Amino acid sequence: MHHPRHKTSQTQFQLERFTFFTDGVFAICITLLVIEIKVPNRDELGIFTDASLWKYLSHASLKFLGFLISFGIIGHYWSVHHRIFGYAVNYTYGLIWINLAFLFSVVLLPFSSGLLGEYNSDTNMFLPYGVYVANMCFTGTMNCWLWLYISKPERNLLTHRISHARIQLGLYRSMVIPVIFIVALGFSFFLPVVSRFIPVLIPVILHWGMKGLEKKADRKDANVIETHHHETSSDG
Amino acid sequence: MHHPRHKTSQTQFQLERFTFFTDGVFAICITLLVIEIKVPNRDELGIFTDASLWKYLSHASLKFLGFLISFGIIGHYWSVHHRIFGYAVNYTYGLIWINLAFLFSVVLLPFSSGLLGEYNSDTNMFLPYGVYVANMCFTGTMNCWLWLYISKPERNLLTHRISHARIQLGLYRSMVIPVIFIVALGFSFFLPVVSRFIPVLIPVILHWGMKGLEKKADRKDANVIETHHHETSSDG
Amino acid sequence: MHHPRHKTSQTQFQLERFTFFTDGVFAICITLLVIEIKVPNRDELGIFTDASLWKYLSHASLKFLGFLISFGIIGHYWSVHHRIFGYAVNYTYGLIWINLAFLFSVVLLPFSSGLLGEYNSDTNMFLPYGVYVANMCFTGTMNCWLWLYISKPERNLLTHRISHARIQLGLYRSMVIPVIFIVALGFSFFLPVVSRFIPVLIPVILHWGMKGLEKKADRKDANVIETHHHETSSDG
Amino acid sequence: MHHPRHKTSQTQFQLERFTFFTDGVFAICITLLVIEIKVPNRDELGIFTDASLWKYLSHASLKFLGFLISFGIIGHYWSVHHRIFGYAVNYTYGLIWINLAFLFSVVLLPFSSGLLGEYNSDTNMFLPYGVYVANMCFTGTMNCWLWLYISKPERNLLTHRISHARIQLGLYRSMVIPVIFIVALGFSFFLPVVSRFIPVLIPVILHWGMKGLEKKADRKDANVIETHHHETSSDG
Numbered sequence A, B, C, D: 001m002h003h004p005r006h007k008t009s010q011t012q013f014q015l016e017r018f019t020f021f022t023d024g025v026f027a028i029c030i031t032l033l034v035i036e037i038k039v040p041n042r043d044e045l046g047i048f049t050d051a052s053l054w055k056y057l058s059h060a061s062l063k064f065l066g067f068l069i070s071f072g073i074i075g076h077y078w079s080v081h082h083r084i085f086g087y088a089v090n091y092t093y094g095l096i097w098i099n100l101a102f103l104f105s106v107v108l109l110p111f112s113s114g115l116l117g118e119y120n121s122d123t124n125m126f127l128p129y130g131v132y133v134a135n136m137c138f139t140g141t142m143n144c145w146l147w148l149y150i151s152k153p154e155r156n157l158l159t160h161r162i163s164h165a166r167i168q169l170g171l172y173r174s175m176v177i178p179v180i181f182i183v184a185l186g187f188s189f190f191l192p193v194v195s196r197f198i199p200v201l202i203p204v205i206l207h208w209g210m211k212g213l214e215k216k217a218d219r220k221d222a223n224v225i226e227t228h229h230h231e232t233s234s235d236g
Helices: A008-035 A050-059 A061-085 A093-107 A109-118 A127-151 A164-190 A192-209 A211-235 B008-035 B050-059 B061-085 B093-118 B127-151 B164-190 B192-209 B211-235 C008-035 C050-059 C061-084 C093-118 C127-151 C164-190 C192-209 C211-235 D008-035 D050-059 D061-085 D093-118 D127-151 D164-190 D192-209 D211-235
Strands: none
Touching: A008 A061, A008 A093, A008 A109, A008 B008, A008 B061, A008 D008, A008 D093, A050 A061, A050 D127, A061 A093, A061 A109, A061 A127, A061 A164, A061 A192, A061 D008, A061 D093, A093 A109, A093 A127, A093 B008, A093 B061, A109 A127, A109 B008, A127 A164, A127 B050, A164 A192, A164 A211, B008 B061, B008 B093, B008 C008, B008 C061, B050 B061, B061 B093, B061 B127, B061 B164, B061 B192, B093 B127, B093 C008, B093 C061, B127 B164, B127 C050, B164 B192, B164 B211, C008 C061, C008 C093, C008 D008, C008 D061, C050 C061, C061 C093, C061 C127, C061 C164, C061 C192, C093 C127, C093 D008, C093 D061, C127 C164, C127 D050, C164 C192, C164 C211, D008 D061, D008 D093, D050 D061, D061 D093, D061 D127, D061 D164, D061 D192, D093 D127, D127 D164, D164 D192, D164 D211
C-alpha cells in the first residue's frame, strides 16, 4: 500500500501512537463493559429494604457473570495484542486498517455481551448467544489476520526472525476462543446447562493445552536464530 | 503566537503528550460511536422470541451500517493525523488550537452520525444528511488547515523538507471525503438510492485514485533531498 | 511528603505516566462534553419533517454554544497543563494530589456546563450560572496552585531556573478566566445580555493583553540564565 | 507462566503499554464517576426557580460527597499503582492477569459508589454500604497481591533490590483502606453517625501513621544497597 515517506527515526514514535491508540480503545471498551451495570433506581423500582435490594442484585448476578467473562475476554485480547506488538518494529497502512477492523470487532463486544446479559434468562432464545458467538468469531478471525499479516517474513515488520512453529502457535491460540464458543453454541441446543460451562475450558486450554506447542516453538526459534547467525557469518 | 520558553530537550516529550491527547480523544470518539447502539430492553419492547429480536436487529441494521461508515471515517482521520504528525518535530500554540478545532469537529461526528442513523428511514427528510455532510466538510477543512499549517516550510515544524507535490497530495487527500459527501448530498435530492452508494467511492479514490499523484510526490521528494544535499555541500 | 525511593532513571517514565493519565482524563472530559448533546428521539418528540427537526436544533443551538465554550475552556486548561509540565523534570506526592484536585475540578466542568445549558433560557435563574462560575474559579485556583507549587525554586522540579516575572505571568494567566467569569456574573444581575458577551474577552486578554508581561518575562529569563552562568563559572 | 520470546530491547516499550493501558482504565473510571452526577431535567422535575434548583442540589450534596470520596480513593489507588511500577523493569503474563483483576475491582468502584449514593439516605439499609466495603476489600486485596507478586526478589521484576521492611510497608499501606472501611461498617450498626466520619482517618493514617515504618524502610534499604555492594565487590 502507500508507504509513508517519514524519516526512519520517527518509526518508533509512530508505532507507539499506533499501540497507545489501540490501548485507549481497549481501555474504554473494558471500562464501559462494567459501567453498563446500572445502579437500580430506588423510587422507580421501589427498593426500600435490604431484602428487596438483595433480590434485585442476585437477579442481576447472571448478568454480572456475563460481564465478568467479557471483561476477561477483552483483557485476553488486549494481552494478545500486547504480545503480538512486542515483536513489531515497523508498520504499514494495511496493518493500520486490519488493526482498525480488529478494534471494531472489540468495540462491538460490550453490545453483544449486553445483549446476552439482557436475554440470558430466556432459555428459549438462541439469537442473543448466536450474536455473541458471531462477534467472538469475528474478533478471533481479525486477531488471526493481524498475526498472520505482521508475522509474514517478507513484510519485515518484526524485531527478529521467528520460527514457523511460533507463527502457528499464535494462530492456534487466537482460534481457541471462537472454536470453544462455536462448540458451546452447538451444545446449547441439546444440553443448555452443560453449554454454559464449556467456556470454562478457554483458560484451561490457553494455559495448559498449549504447553507442548510452546516448547516446540521455543526449540524451533533457537534453530532459526542459529541458522540466521550461520548465514550472517558465512555472508561476512 | 506565544512561544514557550521550554528547554529544547523537552520538545519530543511535549509533542508526545500532544499526539497522545489527540489519540485519547479519537479512541473515545470511535468507541462511543458504537456504544450508541443500545441493547434493546426486553420488557419495554416486549421482545421474548428470537423472531421479534431478529426483527428488531434487522430494523436496526441500517443504523448499524451508518455506524460502520462513521467508524471507518474516524479511523481514516486518525490514520491521516498519524501520518501528518509522523513528519512533525516541533509544535506551536497555534497548532495546538488548530488541532483542538480539528478534534472538536471529530467529536461532533458521533452526534451527526447518530442523527443520520435515527432519521435514516425518513426518505423525505434532507436535514439529517445535510448536518452529517456539513460535519464532514468541517472535519475535512480542519484537516486541510492542520496539514497546510504544519507543512509550511517557514514554520520549520517538520523532520525534513518535503516537496510541494507532497503537500498538494495531502491537500487533495483531505478533500476527498468532503467532496464525495457533497456530491452524494446533491444526488440525494434526485436519486436517493444512488446517493446512498456514492460514499463507496471514498476508499476507491483514496486507494487507487491517488497513485499517480503519489508517484509524482515521491519523485519530487527525491529531488528536494538531492537539492538540499547540494545546497548543504556547497555551503560547507 | 513521602519521597519515593525509586531509581532516578525511572523519573522520566514516572513523569510520563503522570502526564498521560492527566491527558486521558482531559481527553475523556472534552469528549463527553459534546457527547452530552443527545440525538433527538424521533418517535418521542414527534419529529417527522425537516422543519420540526430544524426547530429542535435551533432551539438547542444556545446549548450547543455553551458546549463550544466549555470545549474551548477545557482545551485551554489542557494547553496550560501541557505548558506547565513542559518545564517539569521531577514530581512529588504532593504534586500528584494537587494535580488530582485540579483534575477533579476539570471533571466537574461537563456537569456545570450541562446545568448552564439546561437552564440557559430561564433568564430569571442565577444559580446555574453561579455554579458554572464557581467551578471556573475552582479550576482557576487549582491551576494557580499547581503552577506555584511546581515553579517554587526550592522544590527543584523544573528543567532550569525561571525568572520571578515568568512565574507571575503564569499566575496572571491562570486568573484571567475566573476573574472574567466573576465580572460576567456580576453584570448578569443588571445587564444580562451584555453579560453573555463578556467571556469573549478571555481569548482577547490571553492573546494580546499579556504581550507586555511576556516580553518582560523573556527579558528577565535571559538575565536569570546569564546570572546562573556567571555563578557557575565563578564557582568553577 | 508462558514467557514471551520478545527481544529484551522491547521490554521497556511493552511495560509502557502495560502502564498506559492501566492509566487509561483509571482515567476513564475516575471521570465516569463524576459524570454519573446527572444534570436535573428542568421539565421533568419542574425546576423553574433558583430555590427549587438549590433544594435539588443540596439534596444531591450527600451523593456528591460520596463521589468526592470515591474520586479520592481511585486517585489514591492510581498513585499507589504509579508508585509500585516506579520499581518495575520487567513483567510476566501472570502480572498482566493480576493487574487485570485489580483493574476489574477498580472498574466496579463507580457502581458500588453509585449504589451507596442512591441509597445513602436510607439509614435502615446496610447492604449498599456492605457492597461498597466488599469492593474496597477486593481492590485492597488485589493491590496487596500486585505488590507481593512484583516485589518478590526471585521474580527479578524490580530495578533494584529493596528491603523486606519496604515490602511490608507497601503491604500495610494497601491494607489501610479496607481495614478502615470494615471498622466503619461495624460501627454503622451501632453508631451510624460516627461511622460516617471514620473514613476521614484514611488520609491521616496514610500520611502520618506510616512515618515510623517509612523511616525504618529507608534505613533497611540503605543496608540492602550496602550489602549488595559488598557482595558485588567481593565477587569481583
